[in-house]
Amino acid sequence: MLDDVLDDLLELTVVGSFTRIGYAIRRRLHDWKTFGPDALRGTTVLVTGPTSGLGRAATDEIAALGARVILVGRNVDKLTGVADELRERHHENRFPIVEADLGSLASIRAAAERILAAEDRLDALVDNAGAIFPERHVGPDGIEASLALLAVGPFALTARVLPLLEGTPGSRVIGVTSGGMYTQALDLDDLQWERSATEYSGAKAYARAKRAQVTLAREWARRTAPGGVRFNVMHPGWADTPGLAEMLPGFHRFMGPVLRTPAEGIDTLVWLVADPDAGLPDGRLFLDRRERPFDRIPSTRVDANDRRRLWEAIVDLAGVPDPRPSPDPAGR
Numbered sequence: 001m002l003d004d005v006l007d008d009l010l011e012l013t014v015v016g017s018f019t020r021i022g023y024a025i026r027r028r029l030h031d032w033k034t035f036g037p038d039a040l041r042g043t044t045v046l047v048t049g050p051t052s053g054l055g056r057a058a059t060d061e062i063a064a065l066g067a068r069v070i071l072v073g074r075n076v077d078k079l080t081g082v083a084d085e086l087r088e089r090h091h092e093n094r095f096p097i098v099e100a101d102l103g104s105l106a107s108i109r110a111a112a113e114r115i116l117a118a119e120d121r122l123d124a125l126v127d128n129a130g131a132i133f134p135e136r137h138v139g140p141d142g143i144e145a146s147l148a149l150l151a152v153g154p155f156a157l158t159a160r161v162l163p164l165l166e167g168t169p170g171s172r173v174i175g176v177t178s179g180g181m182y183t184q185a186l187d188l189d190d191l192q193w194e195r196s197a198t199e200y201s202g203a204k205a206y207a208r209a210k211r212a213q214v215t216l217a218r219e220w221a222r223r224t225a226p227g228g229v230r231f232n233v234m235h236p237g238w239a240d241t242p243g244l245a246e247m248l249p250g251f252h253r254f255m256g257p258v259l260r261t262p263a264e265g266i267d268t269l270v271w272l273v274a275d276p277d278a279g280l281p282d283g284r285l286f287l288d289r290r291e292r293p294f295d296r297i298p299s300t301r302v303d304a305n306d307r308r309r310l311w312e313a314i315v316d317l318a319g320v321p322d323p324r325p326s327p328d329p330a331g332r
């Protein structure tokens, strides 16, 4: 009980919570479960963006727990390098690669078709790939790039591999989001920065798209019957990755000494994948294995109507049949 109060107080500090300080304190406060080398044996886990930073760390950890890991990324050479390393380390051939640019719907469709044809189960889909786009631009489908990569693409991938997830008991979808989303509200009238193109900021577009990702996860959970696929999001705090160094160099330099390692950043992700009981009930946001609030400032709150509007807009952009057309009227 006192542990939880201390944890909540730490959360209020933001810097204390998001840095390695938060991770170290919480690790000591709570009796975190550890997982044996066969904890995920027999399962299949898909990781997007496994070639760098957090995705690479997550792939290493999940592979070490015995899972078959489908490596989904845009660069075949890098994917092959990761798969070769894993095969050498584990002396097992359980790391298929699937090329996909998560910012391109045609690429996602082709990747999903390959996955559906090759796999007979999917225990977890980890939506990790991400980037910040300093200038506003549209991707190959005419969709603003941040929204395309961080919200529309992962939604399309999830919708397309849903039959595999639904056929696998206990399956789950886990989005890697960002604490940056706390700073931004959704702008449902201008999701793609069309009207406000001159005010575009890469960091704000990233934060809004991450808020969209979180909002969609809540809506997936609300629209899925209990006992079905589990949808949650986690954020890693601030972790020292090539992406952070490249996209936010000033922040990376300033926070350097207290940034988390990638392994610390993805500890909660691995827990959500590996612990049969983690993330229930679903539709929640986690950091350091504990549920965290969706909002830190009231103006960012998203109500049921906003969630429905976002869902419908993203279904439309993703070019997939609505995967959950009938929400539970009681809502949650």
Ligand SMILES: NC(=O)c1ccc[n+]([C@@H]2O[C@H](COP(=O)([O-])OP(=O)(O)OC[C@H]3O[C@@H](n4cnc5c(N)ncnc54)[C@H](OP(=O)(O)O)[C@@H]3O)[C@@H](O)[C@H]2O)c1
Pocket (backbone or CB within 6 Å): 048, 049, 050, 051, 052, 053, 054, 055, 072, 073, 074, 075, 078, 100, 101, 102, 103, 128, 129, 130, 131, 149, 176, 177, 178, 179, 180, 235, 236, 237, 238, 239, 240, 241, 242, 243, 244
């Ligand atoms: N680091 C942090 O402190 C932090 C904090 C909050 C949230 N996050 C989130 O964590 C996730 C991973 O970030 P990171 O820090 O590990 O960054 P990173 O080192 O840059 O890794 C990003 C990964 O995403 C892949 N990727 C980027 N664009 C892609 C596309 N269009 N299609 C397919 N794959 C694509 C990259 O592939 P390539 O190797 O081919 O480039 C790479 O594997 C992101 O969603 C990020 O927003 C990170």
